[in-house]
Amino acid sequence: MVPLSLMKTGDKVVVRAIQGTGHLAKTLGQLGIIIGIELTIIQKAKESVIVRIGESRYALGAGAASMVLVEPQI
Amino acid sequence: MKDIRILLAGNPNVGKTTLFNSLCGVHQHTGNYPGVTVEIKEGKRQINDHSLFVSDLPGTYSLSAFTPDEQVARDALLTSNPDAVVQIVDATNIERNLFLTTQLMEIGLPMVIALNMSDLADEQKITIDAECLEKNLKIPVVRIVARNGEGIEKLVDTIIRVTEKKTPVDYKKIEYPHSVTTHIAEIGNYLSSHVSLLGKLSPHYAAIRLMEGDEHLEKMLHDQGLVIPFIDKCDPAERDGIAEDILLARYRTSEEVTTCAVKCSMGAVMPADLIDQVLTHRLFGIPIFLSCMWFAFQITFSASNPFLVGIEYLFGIFTEMMNGVEMDPFIRSFLADGVIGGVGSVLVFVPSIFVMFILLSILEDTGYLARAAFVMDRFMHSVGLHGKSFIPFLIGFGCNVPAIMATRTLQSKADRIITIITIPFMSCAARLPVYVLFAGVFFGAAAGNVIFFLYVLGIAVAIISAMIFRRFVFRDEPSPFIMELPPYRKPSGLAAAVHMWYKGKEYLKRAGIVIFGGVLVVWALATFPVGVEYGSVDSLAGILGQVFQPLFAPLGFNWQLVVGLIFGFVAKEVVVGSLGTLYGGEEMLESSLAADPTLSPVIALAYMVFVLLYFPCVAAFGVIRQELGNWKWTCIAVGWGILVAYIVAFITLHVGSLFIGA
Numbered sequence: 001m002v003p004l005s006l007m008k009t010g011d012k013v014v015v016r017a018i019q020g021t022g023h024l025a026k027t028l029g030q031l032g033i034i035i036g037i038e039l040t041i042i043q044k045a046k047e048s049v050i051v052r053i054g055e056s057r058y059a060l061g062a063g064a065a066s067m068v069l070v071e072p073q074i
Numbered sequence: 075m076k077d078i079r080i081l082l083a084g085n086p087n088v089g090k091t092t093l094f095n096s097l098c099g100v101h102q103h104t105g106n107y108p109g110v111t112v113e114i115k116e117g118k119r120q121i122n123d124h125s126l127f128v129s130d131l132p133g134t135y136s137l138s139a140f141t142p143d144e145q146v147a148r149d150a151l152l153t154s155n156p157d158a159v160v161q162i163v164d165a166t167n168i169e170r171n172l173f174l175t176t177q178l179m180e181i182g183l184p185m186v187i188a189l190n191m192s193d194l195a196d197e198q199k200i201t202i203d204a205e206c207l208e209k210n211l212k213i214p215v216v217r218i219v220a221r222n223g224e225g226i227e228k229l230v231d232t233i234i235r236v237t238e239k240k241t242p243v244d245y246k247k248i249e250y251p252h253s254v255t256t257h258i259a260e261i262g263n264y265l266s267s268h269v270s271l272l273g274k275l276s277p278h279y280a281a282i283r284l285m286e287g288d289e290h291l292e293k294m295l296h297d298q299g300l301v302i303p304f305i306d307k308c309d310p311a312e313r314d315g316i317a318e319d320i321l322l323a324r325y326r327t328s329e330e331v332t333t334c335a336v337k338c339s340m341g342a343v344m345p346a347d348l349i350d351q352v353l354t355h356r357l358f359g360i361p362i363f364l365s366c367m368w369f370a371f372q373i374t375f376s377a378s379n380p381f382l383v384g385i386e387y388l389f390g391i392f393t394e395m396m397n398g399v400e401m402d403p404f405i406r407s408f409l410a411d412g413v414i415g416g417v418g419s420v421l422v423f424v425p426s427i428f429v430m431f432i433l434l435s436i437l438e439d440t441g442y443l444a445r446a447a448f449v450m451d452r453f454m455h456s457v458g459l460h461g462k463s464f465i466p467f468l469i470g471f472g473c474n475v476p477a478i479m480a481t482r483t484l485q486s487k488a489d490r491i492i493t494i495i496t497i498p499f500m501s502c503a504a505r506l507p508v509y510v511l512f513a514g515v516f517f518g519a520a521a522g523n524v525i526f527f528l529y530v531l532g533i534a535v536a537i538i539s540a541m542i543f544r545r546f547v548f549r550d551e552p553s554p555f556i557m558e559l560p561p562y563r564k565p566s567g568l569a570a571a572v573h574m575w576y577k578g579k580e581y582l583k584r585a586g587i588v589i590f591g592g593v594l595v596v597w598a599l600a601t602f603p604v605g606v607e608y609g610s611v612d613s614l615a616g617i618l619g620q621v622f623q624p625l626f627a628p629l630g631f632n633w634q635l636v637v638g639l640i641f642g643f644v645a646k647e648v649v650v651g652s653l654g655t656l657y658g659g660e661e662m663l664e665s666s667l668a669a670d671p672t673l674s675p676v677i678a679l680a681y682m683v684f685v686l687l688y689f690p691c692v693a694a695f696g697v698i699r700q701e702l703g704n705w706k707w708t709c710i711a712v713g714w715g716i717l718v719a720y721i722v723a724f725i726t727l728h729v730g731s732l733f734i735g736a
Binding site for chain 2: 001002003005006007008009019020024027028042043044045046047048050052056057058059060061062063064066067069
């Protein structure tokens with residue numbers, strides 16, 4: 001597993017874990033970013049990323065993106 | 075004869091097993107390891123008088139070990155005490171690979187990096203400076219192509235060399251925030267008297283792992299009856315924050331090293347996401363945003379100009395009509411100076427405000443503002459603000475009151491307080507009339523630029539204030555930024571108009587009640603005591619202005635300007651309204667200001683700066699009190715604004731005189 005913040009633009013990944021207890025996972029969960037969901041990285045600016053789930057886009061700052069552990073889909 | 079035990083570590087699919095096969099001359103099946111049954115493969119290579127024992131670990135992205143295969147790799151690395159660790163790094167994806175490097179380095183074992191798939195990297199037009207990588211990490215880097223055995227001999231030589239080195243390793247240090255370093259040292263210190271419990275871990279590295287949230291280690295130490303300093307007193311949220319700080323520090327390190335050592339061309343781009351990739355580009359994002367804002371303010375100033383002329387013309391007609399009618403001089407003064415002079419001078423700026431609202435709402439409707447928030451997040455974060463604070467800030471350009479209420483979306487209390495304190499530095503629409511008036515009179519063609527400068531100054535002051543409060547008052551980091559980005563839409567003219575009307579109406583309502591009331595009071599103060607010349611030094615307004623004027627003498631403000639400031643506490647629009655009243659009505663205002671010998675462009679600039687920063691207005695003050703929930707922070711917020719306004723206006727006056735001339 002690798003933090004979302006290290007992926008590249010265009011990568012497809014599956015969320016495998018969300019680090020930290022409670023708070024962040026809850027916030028992300030509200031947006032549908034949960035374990036098992038597939039994301040497409042459509043932008044990466046430094047450690048911040050924009051991901052797409054279907055037609056929804058979410059911006060994650062460096063802090064948040066680094067706590068989301070994903071598995072690249074090859 | 076000497077035995078050397080090495081571990082092959084690395085991300086999955088970087089060619090570890092291929093290298094293992096080349097090293098040991100075996101034909102292990104290469105592939106991934108699905109499921110939970112993972113094992114470490116062992117092999118052996120004979121080189122002269124050395125026996126190289128090679129263990130091929132399951133692929134792992136990090137040592138946090140969330141999955142069983144990662145745990146196997148972690149346990150081998152942390153407990154088997156090898157002579158060296160060889161990390162295989164995929165040359166086509168260095169940054170992600172280096173993240174593991176930053177973790178391996180800290181274990182403190184001798185290390186070699188095998189840069190694999192360099193041939194693929196070449197194909198993908200990725201150029202890697204291996205020397206630079208090596209110099210940066212202070213870890214030997216060997217280029218290999220595991221598939222055909224290229225570079226293997228050199229790799230073996232390097233492995234033997236690092237294991238024969240007697241000096242302790244000295245890799246690149248990861249720069250953790252100061253507070254984290256302090257706690258690591260504290261915990262490390264404590265653990266050094268319990269080394270026996272740590273197995274193969276050094277106290278320092280064990281401390282880092284505890285700070286990172288290694289529950290396994292923490293539980294083991296607790297089972298031994300240890301009370302770990304700092305860690306045991308931390309609440310979960312604080313622990314998360316620290317874990318995040320450590321992760322971020324590692325990413326920064328891997329990113330920093332990558333940036334310096336790797337040059338690559340752009341990857342494939344999906345057409346649907348192209349706009350996002352341009353607008354939120356790491357380099358172009360901020361310039362694009364600033365250009366948008368600059369154009370918005372230029373348009374605000376120039377597009378509203380014809381309306382301004384029209385409204386001024388209408389008020390001129392009213393004044394003339396009144397002059398033709400017989401009426402009591404008292405009532406005439408009330409209507410001419412108070413109503414037309416005061417309210418009129420505010421109303422002429424309504425078009426500017428409407429134009430600004432319509433531009434803001436167009437930007438919002440297109441979905442761009444949310445992208446702008448993303449673009450600004452990293453920057454906001456670096457100055458101690460939350461990325462989400464950006465939206466309240468933008469709202470603040472319209473009106474500070476809803477902006478302060480919008481901070482409710484921030485979850486952390488510190489983030490909220492800092493944002494609320496800094497929002498009033500966002501130049502709200504009510505301040506625009508003051509700029510339009512003074513910049514127009516004193517700066518002519520450069521007015522648009524002066525106004526843009528004021529907006530930027532407000533932002534700069536907000537940033538510096540945020541940094542000061544984050545640095546000295548709230549030491550913790552801003553909480554993570556997560557935001558949904560709305561889809562891009564073509565802005566609908568109707569929606570923008572409705573939006574504009576809704577916002578503009580608020581302004582008109584205020585202009586109608588608060589500002590009207592305010593200018594009436596100013597009119598009364600300028601008229602009484604009975605018999606004095608209207609708006610003269612002897613009037614109540616004049617006396618009031620003169621009482622406070624000495625306070626503002628260092629800033630070069632005359633008593634009329636001071637009266638404007640006093641009434642500006644009610645609402646910033648009243649500043650112009652009261653000046654309109656004191657300077658002989660809306661019609662005369664501009665020419666009287668231009669002709670006043672006590673004023674100059676640089677004083678005008680200092681005045682605009684002071685108006686920008688000193689105090690939002692009574693309404694905003696009420697909301698600040700309500701949202702902060704106590705008087706202490708409310709007073710700090712207001713006091714800070716006034717203090718900053720005075721200092722910055724003073725600097726503006728003195729530095730400005732050097733350029734503009736007194």
